[in-house]
Amino acid sequence: MSERTQNDTSQMQAQLEQLRQQLYEANETIEAIRTGQIDALVVNDGTGHQLYTLKTADQAYRVFIENMAEGAVTLNKDGVIMYCNSKFARIISCPLSSVIGMAFEEFVPQNNKHLFQQQFISSWSGDSKEEMTLSCKGAEVPVQLSFTALQLNDGAALSVIITDLTAIKKVQEQLEDNNRQLAAMNKALEVSNHDLMQFASVASHDLQEPLRKVDIFSSLLLSKVGNSLEDEARVYIKKITGAIKRMKILITDVLNYSKLSEGGNEFQRIDLNEIAKETLDDFELAIKEKNAVITIGSLPVLDGNKGQIRQVFQNIFSNALKFSKPGQDARISVTSKKVAEKSFASQEAADGKYCIISIKDNGIGFDEKYLPNIFALFERLHTKDKYEGTGIGMAITKKIIEKHNGLINAISSVGNGAEFLILLPVHQPVNVY
């Protein structure tokens, strides 16, 4: 009894072990199916190998292909459509039922036939893509065809994905059209800009001549009959010569501004320390008058147009001196630092590609809401009676800085001085136009 029982027990244990193994394998298979690692099973059921495709996966792919935005067809060796999704039928505007069984070539217009035939032949030995048009009932549709050869169990087939390019082509055409319009507008702008510059230049030259005569005749008048004139009349003549003086500066400034707009810029290595100090010499008189102290810190050497950068210093120094606080000695300090990025917020970096130059004064300052006005042409924050100026100086300054691929900004508040900040690249690109 005990022997038989023992035999039964060990047999059952072996069976149990086998079943456990089968269960483990079955679980593995289910897991593989569930995670999509396999999509078909080949089972030997004694009568031979039996292929079981997974209905769930098949369905998913079918749904996927049906719903995708592209047309999909499968062609046999003869180019006959074995399968197609409904999107393809929609692209070529043919009923789905009539498409299957037709030769794909029938949808290829005459002028594309040769191209298609070449692609059809070469695609069997490797994937390829081609843009062409397809047509059905006359209307041609721009498409991209992507060919992939497949080895199915009932023979070789060619899968073709058809991407409808109608929308893309339309957008492309629109883009091209917009680009053409932009180019034309650009050209017109360039011409008009050039005309304007020419006008400014010619006008300034031609305005100078009659103005010069008014100037000389006024001074002749004053010297000839000045003594015999009433005080009032003499004031009138003085007013005329004063207006002429302003007009002359205005013309010169307009001329300079229009010159700045012409063409490119020539850069050389310039030492800003030298330029700033040279500029100070021009202001000797004003500095004495305002009891001004101008301190210049260590400034960089960079690529720039010497004459233009000098003008920048001239304009800013001149402003700082002009707008000093009455009854207070003017203090102007110039400092600089290298920074890494083209931004006033950029961190200081000893080997940075840009430098920020600060010119700070203790003058009357201005409300920052007027900042855009300061750099605009002909804009002035003060009346002429109080402070002379044409309103072109800072516009010229801004233009120069822009021509140097830099930035300019100012920080100020009323009564608290002004700080002009200039950001310039240390090196200029070789060809700047």
Added chain:
Amino acid sequence: MPVKRILLAEDDKDDRFFFTESLKHRDDFFLMPIAENGADLMEFLEAIHPAEFPDVIILDQNMPRQNGLQTLKLLKGNDTYSHIPLVVYSASTNDMLIRQSLESGALLVVNKPSTLDEYNKMIDDILQVINGN
């Protein structure tokens, strides 16, 4: 030092007036009859004896028939006159005019004066340069 002889070519009536009016009190130079343009100036030079040639010629740039630069080139290309110092003056000098004039042999290129004082200053400068030569 003998009094310098200045020959002026100027088409503008007002400018001729300014020139004579601002300088009439001076006796350190002699202003020859003013030519009205470049061609007029050439005719005048051809008509006078070399001993009477001017010590300096001042040419207005903008003149009809023959402008300053054209006249300058003609004079500098003629052996009879090429030794005479030439000054070009214009209401609006620009880099191009200055460069072309100097390349063609002008001694000076100056802006037309805007005051009577500036006329005197211009003549001072011109006399200084030709006396230095």
